[in-house]
Amino acid sequence: MPAPSALAIALAGVFLIAFMKGAFGGGFAIVGIPLLSLAMDPIEAGALLAPLFIAMDVTALRHWRPSTWSRIDLMMLLPALVIGIALGYLALRDLDRHAVEIVMGVVTLVFAAMWFLGGGEIKPRPRSTFKAGLAGLSSGVTTMVAHSGGPPLAIYLLPLGLSKALYAGTTSLFFTVGNLLKAGPWLLLATPSKSVWLLMALCAPAVPVGVWAGWRLHERLDQRALYRACYAILVVTAAKLLWDGISGKLPS
Template sequence: MELSVATILVAFAGVFLIGFMRGAFGGGFAIIGIPLLSVVMDPVTAGGLLAPLFIAMDLFALRYWKPSTWSRPDLALLLPGLVIGIGLGYLLFRVLDHRVIAIMMAAITLVFVGLWFVGGGKVTIRSRSSPKAVTAGLASGITTMVAHSGGPPLAMYLLPLGLGKEIYAGTTSLFFTVGNAIKAVPWLLLVKPTVDVWILMAICLLAIPAGVWLGWRLHGRLDQGQLYRACYGLLVVTALKLLWDGVSGYLA
């Protein structure tokens, strides 16, 4: 990676966008900003750059997503699977074809959103399920470690619960705060950032406060229905990005 003005500007914009998503939706849509970073660096380097920055975003976001916004019963079910999933993701990162994981996750996400659309796009409240929560946590741990795309599995569990918008965002935020803290060290071991990457990381820290704050302001302007529709829309974008990453990898 060359530390040029173009690289700094593009990376800064990508981190700002990811921070904005963290402030607006609690996290889980980091992959939306990764295409920008991929313009100036390879995806693995981008992953190493983002891993510590995610922690900074999480700490800043906790100013807004306080303990009163956390769904503790759901987190108690989700977090054990997340921890195990990150460990499995670390192993799979070294041995498994990442394109397969991306395509599978994209297909499952598109089916989930398609069923919601066919059902009239309504927020249908379903009961909490331990097996579904553990599965969602496990899948999110694997995909967040492999591709920084842990949002879809978590959203597929939380959205049907019909949580209030603050509880949804706060629970998502804390979930990824734990996950990002755990996966930072494995990512840094895999990538081993250069001096230029560390310098770029320090510069991009400046994009985080404004990005998270503006996202939080947007969250305050959306009602629950609008927030949920936005989340489903972002799931489609995320799934299409994953699908493109997987398929294009075979065509390259």
């Protein structure tokens, strides 16, 4: 059995990630990673989360039904996501993951700063196949490398000015596909031990509770408040990516 402190930390991390899934459609798993890293190695945490992500996705799809999916955007995003996950798997094996974290952190901070400097208003922009492909590709790489595929996708979707339900539903389905694709590679990179499987089973009840609580928050937020929350989370996510990347580059 895991130590009570480790179980409490893991439950809190899984609940937080599931909450973000229910409220914003997913993509912000890195917000809960710092909690999990207090109890286990980050690679081990990735193996723990891989099956739990799928459980979160299945639960969230009860709320984010097909009427909340932007099919035109998903058709442009998903093919690039598949390629991005494949590249991310190679990056985990052969490339410097900290460099990827630093670049993604800087790009996300610049994007969020432009929104704040512009007065925090959403000015809908036309769709772009190129931007959608770049977002899907970048999201695939970062979700595989750092469990942080949210920022690239948000950088593409937020300026479109989608309704809050359409934004969350599209994001949810996008990461449902991504999490299904990356579960196998992650389990190959870090095969869970018996203790991790046990911890996973003990954390599973936090998934539906967290998704439901997040969805309730989504229902209470108006359009502007939801978008403000998304941008605020982007800043937190970018700061975490920068911290992980820079600290990983520093000599030990």
